[in-house]
Amino acid sequence: MKINKSKIIYYIVLDLFTNREETMKIKADKIVHLLAGALISLVTLLITRSGLIAILVATTAGIWKEWWDSKGNGKVEFADFLATVVGGVLAVGGVKFFGYIIMG
Numbered sequence: 213m214k215i216n217k218s219k220i221i222y223y224i225v226l227d228l229f230t231n232r233e234e235t236m237k238i239k240a241d242k243i244v245h246l247l248a249g250a251l252i253s254l255v256t257l258l259i260t261r262s263g264l265i266a267i268l269v270a271t272t273a274g275i276w277k278e279w280w281d282s283k284g285n286g287k288v289e290f291a292d293f294l295a296t297v298v299g300g301v302l303a304v305g306g307v308k309f310f311g312y313i314i315m316g
Contacts, residue, residue, distance in 0.1 A: 242295040245293075245296045246295045246296070247299060248299065249297060249301075250299035251299075252266075252296075253266040253299070254303050254307070257303075263304040267297075270299065274297050277296065
């Protein structure tokens with residue numbers, strides 16, 4: 213899978229300087245991927261008690277979803293995959309951080 217850097221830069225610039233409906237749809241889609249990664253990693257963390265496994269499962273889910281999209285079921289986007297992984301990492305990191313704060 214090739215990363216299209218110019219497309220990523222385009223979305224960043226579009227986000228910074230416009231408020232188009234298309235941009236809002238892109239944002240909503242990425243938020244859904246972020247939340248899905250977070251939910252997947254949190255459930256996995258509850259079951260396995262391993263942050264690494266939880267992040268790997270969220271990453272695998274992101275890979276699987278983009279593979280599914282590549283079979284004609286959607287549009288393959290590296291940013292979708294990245295949002296899923298970031299959601300997983302943030303969720304696990306948040307749980308670990310707050311656990312550290314609470315437990316000392």
